[in-house]
Amino acid sequence: MSLDFLQDSVQFLKGVGPHRSNALAQSGIHNVHDLLSYYPRRYLDRTSVTRIADVRAGSDPVTVIGTVVSTTIFPGRRTRRFEITLEDEPGRRMKCVWFQGVAWVSKSLEIGHKLAVHGKPSKFGGGVSFSHPEFDRLDEDGTQLDTGRIIALYPGTALLEQSGFTSRAFRKIIYSLIKERGAELKETLPSSVVHSLGLMDGRVARRAIHFPKSQEELDQARDRLKFEELFFFQLMLASKRVGQTKIPGVVMHSGGALESRFLDDVLPFRLTGDQQKSLTEIRADMASEIQMNRLLQGDVGSGKTVVAAISALSAIDTGFQVAFMAPTEILAEQHARSLSTLFQPLGIEMALLTGSTPASQRKHILSGLETGAIKLVVGTHAIIQDKVEFHRLGLSVIDEQHRFGVLQRAELSEKGNRPHILLMTATPIPRSLALTLYGDIDVSVIRELPPGRQPIKTKMVREKEREWVYNKMREIVSDGGQCYVVYPLVEESEKLDLKDAVSGHELISATFPGVQVELVHGRMKSAEKEAVMARFVSRQSAILVSTTVIEVGVDVPNATFMLIEHAERFGLSQLHQLRGRIGRGSKASTCILMAEFRQSEESRKRLRAMELTTDGFKISEYDMELRGAGDFFGTRQSGLPTFRIANLITDFSILDQARAAAFNLTQIDPNLTRAEHSEMKQYFQLFFERKGLRLSRIG
Numbered sequence: 001m002s003l004d005f006l007q008d009s010v011q012f013l014k015g016v017g018p019h020r021s022n023a024l025a026q027s028g029i030h031n032v033h034d035l036l037s038y039y040p041r042r043y044l045d046r047t048s049v050t051r052i053a054d055v056r057a058g059s060d061p062v063t064v065i066g067t068v069v070s071t072t073i074f075p076g077r078r079t080r081r082f083e084i085t086l087e088d089e090p091g092r093r094m095k096c097v098w099f100q101g102v103a104w105v106s107k108s109l110e111i112g113h114k115l116a117v118h119g120k121p122s123k124f125g126g127g128v129s130f131s132h133p134e135f136d137r138l139d140e141d142g143t144q145l146d147t148g149r150i151i152a153l154y155p156g157t158a159l160l161e162q163s164g165f166t167s168r169a170f171r172k173i174i175y176s177l178i179k180e181r182g183a184e185l186k187e188t189l190p191s192s193v194v195h196s197l198g199l200m201d202g203r204v205a206r207r208a209i210h211f212p213k214s215q216e217e218l219d220q221a222r223d224r225l226k227f228e229e230l231f232f233f234q235l236m237l238a239s240k241r242v243g244q245t246k247i248p249g250v251v252m253h254s255g256g257a258l259e260s261r262f263l264d265d266v267l268p269f270r271l272t273g274d275q276q277k278s279l280t281e282i283r284a285d286m287a288s289e290i291q292m293n294r295l296l297q298g299d300v301g302s303g304k305t306v307v308a309a310i311s312a313l314s315a316i317d318t319g320f321q322v323a324f325m326a327p328t329e330i331l332a333e334q335h336a337r338s339l340s341t342l343f344q345p346l347g348i349e350m351a352l353l354t355g356s357t358p359a360s361q362r363k364h365i366l367s368g369l370e371t372g373a374i375k376l377v378v379g380t381h382a383i384i385q386d387k388v389e390f391h392r393l394g395l396s397v398i399d400e401q402h403r404f405g406v407l408q409r410a411e412l413s414e415k416g417n418r419p420h421i422l423l424m425t426a427t428p429i430p431r432s433l434a435l436t437l438y439g440d441i442d443v444s445v446i447r448e449l450p451p452g453r454q455p456i457k458t459k460m461v462r463e464k465e466r467e468w469v470y471n472k473m474r475e476i477v478s479d480g481g482q483c484y485v486v487y488p489l490v491e492e493s494e495k496l497d498l499k500d501a502v503s504g505h506e507l508i509s510a511t512f513p514g515v516q517v518e519l520v521h522g523r524m525k526s527a528e529k530e531a532v533m534a535r536f537v538s539r540q541s542a543i544l545v546s547t548t549v550i551e552v553g554v555d556v557p558n559a560t561f562m563l564i565e566h567a568e569r570f571g572l573s574q575l576h577q578l579r580g581r582i583g584r585g586s587k588a589s590t591c592i593l594m595a596e597f598r599q600s601e602e603s604r605k606r607l608r609a610m611e612l613t614t615d616g617f618k619i620s621e622y623d624m625e626l627r628g629a630g631d632f633f634g635t636r637q638s639g640l641p642t643f644r645i646a647n648l649i650t651d652f653s654i655l656d657q658a659r660a661a662a663f664n665l666t667q668i669d670p671n672l673t674r675a676e677h678s679e680m681k682q683y684f685q686l687f688f689e690r691k692g693l694r695l696s697r698i699g
Contacts, residue, residue: 256317320394
């Protein structure tokens with residue numbers, strides 16, 4: 001394979017040069033490989049172009065091709081607008097209007113330019129027009145670049161446009177490159193994979209993605225390049241799995257005295273089928289000589305903690321200690337209470353270690369962990385501090401693990417001699433995302449809810465229905481029930497016109513005289529929060545006003561009602577997590593989404609989804625569709641790559657194929673040492689490893 005050719009700087013390509021190469025570099029295009037992988041954002045199919053005479057206001061988005069016959073900038077006191085008139089046939093004209101980016105657009109478009117314009121037609125100024133349409137300059141020189149049926153249109157930035165990199169310029173440069181040196185391109189995948197899956201040849205795909213001869217060829221090229229991108233990422237995960245199978249782990253056995261006593265005499269309910277299945281998988285991992293790396297995934301209230309508790313008993317029965325780490329103090333405190341209640345009859349010495357633990361108590365805990373007297377410690381990142389030493393750590397449980405960094409998880413793992421790792425998350429993750437984020441570890445899923453749980457009724461209401469909501473709360477409180485009222489802000493903000501928890505606490509207290517109303521938020525000290533929550537758990541208070549601090553770690557079965565203020569300001573997964581604080585007992589529960597009248601279309605879709613289902617896995621799929629894979633957790637995950645052409649939402653079947661092929665390859669040739677894989681290995685390490693998809697265990 002001519003890897004030297006793919007590594008050549010774009011600076012020396014025809015039509016680039018030193019100045020323009022700087023603009024490309026700032027867009028991530030440094031060499032020939034980057035340029036060929038700069039895929040079109042969409043395509044102009046000349047057979048689907050609509051004549052201006054046939055454009056109708058309110059129709060679906062259409063594409064028209066025409067020549068700019070006039071341009072005008074209209075000044076205004078606050079805003080300007082820029083208009084062009086486009087003509088495709090004599091006398092057949094329509095306008096395109098921009099209210100933003102006027103300076104840039106007006107400099108980019110001139111009379112005489114031939115454009116392909118794409119947008120949704122609407123009425124404006126007595127006629128039909130496009131508002132802020134996408135547009136691309138088309139070639140005028142009669143070359144074969146634009147005489148075909150399908151024309152590639154590329155992503156653009158202001159910097160690229162200023163340097164002359166229109167779609168037209170990209171087509172010219174890439175066309176010259178393929179024409180002059182396309183013969184040097186080689187196949188990048190194993191021939192066995194290409195033939196068994198009927199994939200397009202890689203060399204053909206790299207030409208066809210930029211210059212497709214037909215829609216069929218374009219579809220095949222897309223599928224091939226999507227597969228390749230996903231294949232190499234899955235190959236990285238598969239190689240990590242190969243490396244992990246060589247890591248020795250401590251051997252633990254189930255069925256010991258503590259575990260048997262807990263299951264037979266202490267546990268007040270029977271495990272669900274999913275809990276049993278997950279426990280069987282965990283036990284098998286812990287009994288092997290290989291270190292366990294397993295994710296336990298389950299919806300809120302599905303019973304993950306009980307499964308983790310039984311796994312902990314297996315470790316303690318075998319003579320090991322257990323560390324249980326949570327991302328926040330309130331969640332760590334909740335787990336400590338739950339586990340203490342479960343294990344109290346067994347006489348297991350356990351401790352809670354957080355940043356707020358008093359110095360004298362901390363000293364006692366550190367001593368107990370070092371001698372082995374303390375068998376189970378629950379805590380925050382305080383567990384991984386240098387001074388914390390374990391006598392014999394055998395199992396590390398990490399809850400809401402996506403809130404921890406990779407290094408923090410690794411530090412806990414280093415506290416023992418390769419302890420087994422059990423990750424947990426109450427954020428249901430779409431399978432395609434799970435295979436990408438956690439493709440190198442095993443996953444157990446709990447979908448069933450414990451028996452007796454009733455579905456939570458969710459209803460979206462507006463301000464005019466507030467009195468109805470308050471009357472509903474009065475009924476619940478008078479009947480001995482409890483309620484949550486959740487606000488997006490702690491205190492009033494000058495920048496945001498939103499209700500806040502502090503003011504809300506005053507309002508609710510005044511609205512419900514004689515009712516004990518408490519307030520909890522993230523700015524309170526840990527001891528204050530703990531005291532508030534303790535009173536709510538023990539039913540000393542009936543209404544808890546809060547921020548999203550209760551999103552995780554609060555388990556009050558008697559709470560059956562939740563009012564979420566400004567629900568349109570919360571993300572879908574966050575709304576689902578909040579809702580999961582109710583419906584944890586046997587009584588019917590209700591979640592009210594109080595939303596402002598003026599909502600965005602996306603907000604309405606989110607709230608409608610909450611009304612339609614309580615299934616966290618369905619909600620996670622929908623949430624990823626709305627937000628995209630990269631922002632699923634609210635912040636981009638360091639372990640999630642940015643794919644150039646593949647889409648984790650729409651390309652799941654291709655992901656499945658790519659994963660199977662990659663894992664099968666590492667079974668056949670774990671270190672990729674066979675001669676037929678040497679070029680592919682070299683290609684991967686050169687063009688994928690340097691972008692963070694490290695194949696560190698191969699070679």
